Amino acid sequence: MNDATFNDAMSEIMEIRERYARERSVFIEGDRMVEILKALGASAEDLEKIKLVSDDLPKDPTLPFRESKNGRFCFDFDNSRAYRLEFQPFALSAEEDFVRHDSGQTRIFEEIGNDLQLNSALQALLVFKSLIFRGLSTDRRPKLDYDSAEWICTLFNLRTISTPDLQGEPALEGVHSDGVDHTMTTFLGSRNMTADSAVTFLHAMEEKNGTRWNGTDPGLALGRCQHRHFLDTMIVVDHERKHSLSPVSAVDKRLPATRDMLIFFTRKPVMEGHISHPYDSLGxxxxxxMAVDLPLPLEEKILVAAGAPAAGGVER
Structure with a gap:
């Protein structure tokens, strides 16, 4: 990757970041993401491999129509790197705008392996997300440590499956938030899925948690998008926008329909009293x-080149 290609990609990322800062959500088409990720180090071979990484997922611990793995990463801006964090159980509560039958339960997911975390496309996605949210001010969630320099990213690799006997729901919980600061969702692929499946709807925070996607108040609707093409990606400020999704439906009703996603939940470390406090190690x-270098945002690279100090992990 030459400097000109990288700088062009950084300029494009900063344009996406500016839109995200202004609109509080942004959708990036997959073909655009492919070129950005290549500039950030993704190889053509790994871009093909990541399409198939969901084929060996185990059963989800609580949802019968889903297969899943997860893993935790730290964005360490002070040291310009992201690194893999040790395994921890996962919990998400109704207090965090997540209302479902397993709200508040401690869930144990199998861990993502080197087939995903060492894939250069995945590493480029981590770099991309870091450049989008770094330094962005948002509404703060209670019991998160905004004085901490680190950010925790929990990555989920998910396959939603619909069969003749079972409806696959990307968001069985209806209207919700994910208990984090920034949520990024990236589409890997689908099989036998109808063109009108899995539409994402964005809602104002006043929308009632748990409401089905088709029962929401139109006056609180803030937008919609649909992940249909490889690497279609959405990023949303999670404590300023709620979201819901329609189900996965099959073209051929006799066969399974599948939808494969990567979900990146990113937040500050939690404080005592938060449901995830026992499960929030930075080890x-x-x-x-696994570790990957994180580049400076373009505007900071310009400042550093002129002799000014980098901002590090401090929000501006």
Missing amino acids: AHAGLP
Whole structure:
């Protein structure tokens, strides 16, 4: 990757970031993401491999129509790197705008492996997200430590499956938030899925949690998008926009329909009293180590070149 290609990509990322800062959500088409990720180090081979990474997912711990894995990463801006965090259980509560039968439960997901975390396309997605949210001010969630320099990113690799006997729901919980600061969703692929499946709807925070996607108040609707093409990506300020999704439906009703996604939940570390406080270690993963360098945002690169200090992990 030459400097000109990288700088062109950084300029495009900053344009996306400016739109995100202004509108509080942004959708990036997959073909655009492919070129951005290539400039950030993704190889053509790994872009093909990541399309198939969901084929060996195990059963989800609580949802019968889903297969899943997860893993935790730290965005360490002070040291310009992202690294794999050690395994922790996962919990999400009704207090965080997530109302479902398993709200508040401690869930144990199988861990993502090197087939995903060492894929250069995945690493480029982590770099991309870091450049989008870094330094952006948002409404703050209670019991998160905004004085911390680190950010925790929980990555989910998910496959939603509809069969003749079971409806696959990308968001069974209806209208919700994800209990974080920034949510990014990236489409990997689908099989036998209808063109009107899995539409994402954005809602004002006043919308009632748990409301089905088709029962919401039109006056509180803020937009919609649909992940249909490889690497179609949405990013949303999670404590300023709620969202819901329509189900996955099959073209051929006799066969399964599948939808494969990567979901990046990013937030500050939690404080005492938060449901996830016992499960929020910043220790590196001993068995599955991974680290990737994080570049400075374009405007900081310009400042550093002129002799000014970098902003590090401090919000501006």
